[in-house]
Amino acid sequence: MTKVPNIILVGPMGAGKTTIGRLISQSMGKEFYDLDKVIEDNAGADISWIFEKEGEDGFRRRETQALADIVQSKTQDCVLATGGGIVMREENRDILHENALVVYLYASVAQQLYRTSKSTHRPLLQTGDPRATLKKLFEVRDPLYKEVATLVIETDARHPRSVANKVLAAIKRHLNTEIIVS
Numbered sequence: 001m002t003k004v005p006n007i008i009l010v011g012p013m014g015a016g017k018t019t020i021g022r023l024i025s026q027s028m029g030k031e032f033y034d035l036d037k038v039i040e041d042n043a044g045a046d047i048s049w050i051f052e053k054e055g056e057d058g059f060r061r062r063e064t065q066a067l068a069d070i071v072q073s074k075t076q077d078c079v080l081a082t083g084g085g086i087v088m089r090e091e092n093r094d095i096l097h098e099n100a101l102v103v104y105l106y107a108s109v110a111q112q113l114y115r116t117s118k119s120t121h122r123p124l125l126q127t128g129d130p131r132a133t134l135k136k137l138f139e140v141r142d143p144l145y146k147e148v149a150t151l152v153i154e155t156d157a158r159h160p161r162s163v164a165n166k167v168l169a170a171i172k173r174h175l176n177t178e179i180i181v182s
């Protein structure tokens with residue numbers, strides 16, 4: 001049976017990377033990491049605090065370090081949910097290309113807005129017009145998500161479990177191997 005590589009989920013805020021990543025890691029029997037959470041644990045502070053004290057640059061430095069640490073030294077058998085801005089640095093895109101099967105979870109700007117509207121922990125969305133912010137980010141980032149992704153999965157109008165099943169089926173087809181779905 002082919003060894004299933006690390007699976008890394010990319011996509012905009014609200015695409016469901018954290019939610020779907022957790023579900024597919026359980027089904028595949030892999031360790032789950034959420035890069036935002038790893039960054040917060042390493043810093044001993046939350047993302048809003050890091051943005052406030054160190055700016056977005058400081059956060060991006062921490063993000064690259066955390067990504068490199070995980071792909072180089074962790075189990076090599078994990079599902080990793082990234083933050084929405086992971087594709088902004090070329091060195092991150094290189095790491096993604098070289099070390100994993102990358103899945104882009106696509107969500108329309110309307111869905112991103114709906115799914116992020118109930119929480120306030122995303123500093124980039126603490127603006128007067130989060131829809132305009134999401135749209136601007138999407139225009140820049142959508143081509144970059146596509147550049148790093150092996151698989152693109154549409155998530156609009158789908159329940160998280162159904163998105164997870166679609167991801168698992170696509171990975172299985174891609175690797176032409178068996179994946180245990182519980």
Ligand SMILES: Nc1ncnc2c1ncn2[C@@H]1O[C@H](COP(=O)(O)OP(=O)(O)OP(=O)(O)O)[C@@H](O)[C@H]1O
Pocket residue numbers: 011012013014015016017018019020036081082083084115116122155158159160163
């Ligand atoms: N397919 C879906 N259908 C409906 N709601 C969803 C779906 N996927 C995720 N959600 C909900 O949307 C919200 C955001 O999801 P989640 O935190 O997993 O996104 P994310 O991609 O990890 O975002 P971020 O980049 O900010 O970390 C959560 O409340 C989650 O329950």
Ligand SMILES: O=C(O)C1=C[C@@H](O)[C@@H](O)[C@H](O)C1
Pocket residue numbers: 012013036047082083084085086121122123124
């Ligand atoms: O889209 C982004 O740039 C971000 C997304 C979140 O997951 C966090 O990584 C942080 O809030 C930045």
Ligand SMILES: [Mg+2]
Pocket residue numbers: 017018019034036081082083
């Ligand atoms: Mg997340």
